[in-house]
Amino acid sequence: MENFARKARYARHKLFYAVVYQVFFLSLLMGCKSKPPILVGFSGELTNSRSGGGVFCRNGIELAVEELNRNNGIHGRLIQLVTKDDQNRPEIARQVDAELAAQGVVAIIGHVTSAQxxxxxxxxxxxxxxxxxxxSASAEFSQQQDYFFRVVPGNDLLSRALARYIIQQRHIRTITGIYDIGNRTFSETFWKLFQQEFERLGGSARKELIFVAGRTDFQQFATQIQTTAPDALLVMASPVDTAFLLQYLAKQGVRVPTFSSTWAQTEQLIEKGGNAVEGLEMVSVYHPSNPYPAFQPFIKRFMERFKREPTFHAAYGYEAMLVLAEALKHTQGQTSGLPDALSSIRNFPGVQGLISMNAYGDVSRDVYIVRVSNGQFEIVATIPPEN
Known part of the structure; x- marks a missing residue:
């Protein structure tokens, strides 16, 4: 009997503590839900043939939001992502950003192209x-005190790093630029900044050819490029356009050292380009085999959630949300004081490394030189942040 009574008391205590735990957990959950959510906007290209970057970026942000919310959000307030498709059109981009502002978002993460x-x-x-x-890496947004912040290094840093690599490590002295003026804010500024550094180092980068994505006949354009007899090429275009252009150049027998900007570094480049993109080298903000401790766990979680490997758009979308959340913790989820909180971020752990912001909202972090090798992106050089 005494043994039976002891067991009965144990069962009652176990039930009591289980009920207390459930009540405590539900009270936390209800407390979190009773507070209004923090609205965060996303604007990006989501619906056309060149929307891969926008979709990956949104997915990275969604993953970050889900993880933050599982950890009590921002001081008990859940984050609600409000997504808009800018269709890669300026008038639509302005319209959807105005809609997000009217809906009361505390900040907007976006856009995916420098043009928008x-x-x-x-x-x-x-x-x-x-x-x-x-x-968006255009140097047009650098060194300005405004409401714009970014986790990607600017074109000024990227273009200088690529110019130094080509001159000093590849020993190439003459290069021809090819760029898409449909995203002129990125591509043209990248080329002009590259020219300055390349020629400062003793090279020649005076030839340039331009095209408009979706309008230029690449077969004819490849013939035009061939007639210039380039020693090397620098292509500043989307992954799809870079892949198709290099395919046409290969058919024309143009086989010269070819480089590109970070814009081209997605799976679409390799999927669409095949053998034609083998050996292509690019300046990159994304290390696909980064040994940084947070990176491999991020890849695993992203693949479990979306069934695809993340691209740099996904990683940087994820980091943008984490950086914003860190600043919101300091402002109690409010917009007041948010710019100061963002510009004060130092050595914040992202998934590709530490992130620091300066007073202008520009980021300081490593960049890389990547080569396409056997259908994979391979790191060939790491370039630390400039002082």
Missing amino acids: TAATFAQNNQARMVVVNPV
Whole structure:
């Protein structure tokens, strides 16, 4: 009997503590849900043939939001992502950003191309809307005190790093530039900054050819490139356009050292380009086999959630959301003080390394030189941040 009574008391105690735990957990959950969510906007290209970067970027942000919310959000307030498709059109980009502002988002993460970022830049600054950009690298946004912040290094740093690599390590002295003026804010500024550094180092980068994505006949354009007899090429275009252009150049028998900007580094480049993109080298903000401790776990979680390997768009979208969340913790989820909180971020652990912001919202972090080798992106050089 005494043994039976002891067991009964143990069962009652176990049930009591189980009930207490459930009540405590539900009270936390209800407390979190009773607080209004923090609205965060995303604007990016999601619906056309060149929308791969936008989709990956959004997915990276979604993963970050889900993980943050599982950890009590921002001081008990859940984050709600409000997504808009800018269709890669300036007028639509301005429209959807205005819609997000009207819905009360604390900040916007976006856009995916520098052209759409430029189209909305003045509007968002005038509205005092904080923008945390994942991948727009145009130097037009550098060194300005405004409401624009980004986790990707600017074109000024990237173009100088690539010029130094080509001159000093590849020993190439003459190069021809090819760029898409449909995203002129990125591509043209990258080329002009590259020219300055390349020629400062004693090279010649005076020849250039331009095209418009979706309008230029690449077969004819490849013939035009062939007639210039280039020693080397620097292509500043989307992954799809870079892949197709190199295929046409291969058919024309143009086989010269070819380089590109970070814009081209997605799976689409290899899927569409095949053998034609083998050996292509590019300056990159993304190390696909980065030994940084947070990176491999991020890849695993992303693949479990979306059934695809992440691209740099996904990693930088994820980091942009984490950086914004870190700043929001300091402002209690409010917009007031958010710019100062963002510009104060130092040595924040991202998935590719430590992230630090300066007073202008520009980031300091490593960049890389990547080569396409056997259908994979292979790191051939790491370039530390400039002082």
